Amino acid sequence: MRPALSHIPVPMPTSWQQLPWGEWLLQQVAAGLDPWWPKLFGYHMVKLGPLATSLNASLSPIRHQLVISADAGDAYAELEALPIRCRTVDACVLPLVLDFHQDPHQVLREADRILVEGGHMVIVSYNPLSPLALGLASPTHRSKPPWNGRLFTPNRVKDWLGLLGYQVVGEEPLAFSSFLWSPDKFVWPQQMLHQYLPASGSVYMLVARKLAAPLTPAKPLWRPRKRLVVAPAALGRGAAKQHRQTKNG
Template identity: 45%
Template sequence: MLQHARMFPPQQWSELPSGESIRFTVEQTLAPLWPRIFGYYLLNLGFLSADLNKTGLSIQNQYSLYDAPTADIMAELTDLPIQNTAVDAVVMSFLLEFHEDPYRLLRELDRVLIAGGYLIIVGFNPISPLFIGKLLSQYQNTLPWCGRFFTPYRVKDWLGLLGYQVVSDERVLHHHLLSRIMPKKQFWQQRLKAWLPSSGSVYVIVARKLEVPLTPLQSKKPLKQPKWRPAAAGRTGRASSRIKK
């Protein structure tokens, strides 16, 4: 119970170990994506999402939702005051780990997203050096180890159930993040990235909501009646002669 005593997300990048390094790396990873997203409304869930640099994004109407007076919207994450299919893109950074019902949160985001809309999820990967902090008691009640880590594979399974296509899944920062300041890339980090690229401590998943058309049921075709041919006279005669014998 100690490791889950604090279950609320970070409100500033500085609350995370090596927070500025995490922010910079996430911004670099998402930089090629922003020019490809179009629409009218983008929703930033959490302060960390709102604080990301989104150079090249053509969506002018960006709204932020987090627990602070500076947010554009203050509401429960699972009860958004937004109409159905009204948002073109949602950015969510390090929130699934600290929500009591992450799948319900994803369902709520699915409700407000338009068909073809983008869902960008940034989270911590437990299958990485980051998991070391879960094993050390002095870190279990601190960010980010006080949260519940979900593997990227599980997150993608949830998205698949909701009808999303994963556009990209990248793992970055092959480091345990136990130090407050990220050191320069060391040899073991470079080797780990080369040998096990999926073991990055932070995952960045970009998914797109599929537009599934209604497929009409095909009408049942009437069964074709077999065309029985009458037996030939000669064949009947041969059969009769055999019976007589």
């Protein structure tokens, strides 16, 4: 398993058009997000990365929405050091951010830092255990997005979220294409994968809810052992007699 931290810069696409069949992929991501927008409540939503500028979240009841990226959006900042106060954001959306960042752990920690308890984190990412892996076999494609990205499996990202104290409330595959050719080709295999192997989606979405910490610490299940007092009857006759004399004495 490759480490999450990379010392080599990973070029992040600045638009969906820089990805293979990016316009089609944007439509699939938008269709997957639309049922979830009305379920995200609160006052503030932050969408991270340059690709977030094309995501329409008008169906969400959250009115104040902000896009933060290093070179695009409403505010310019590094994703691993967000200029936002702790626990002030109700929803955080990361479209294809973990795939193209050197330190995805730090990005998740920053998103967790600004989220309120009960807030939601939405992650869209590529899945290496999918038809997308066909492109990894070609040296030509390995140097191009998305194959030059990090490509973390859904289970690995869910493990990271679990360590941060999140409960995954939604997981959906969004595409089953290899992105080596038009998604309109080989439709039947994609439908079979969607029906029988949904975990093999080339692009997946995770919706996780930040759990609230308990207000009172949990009591320990163990108790200290009490000192064992030996009854006089368990002692020898001489010791028992001496015990009585000491007690009366």
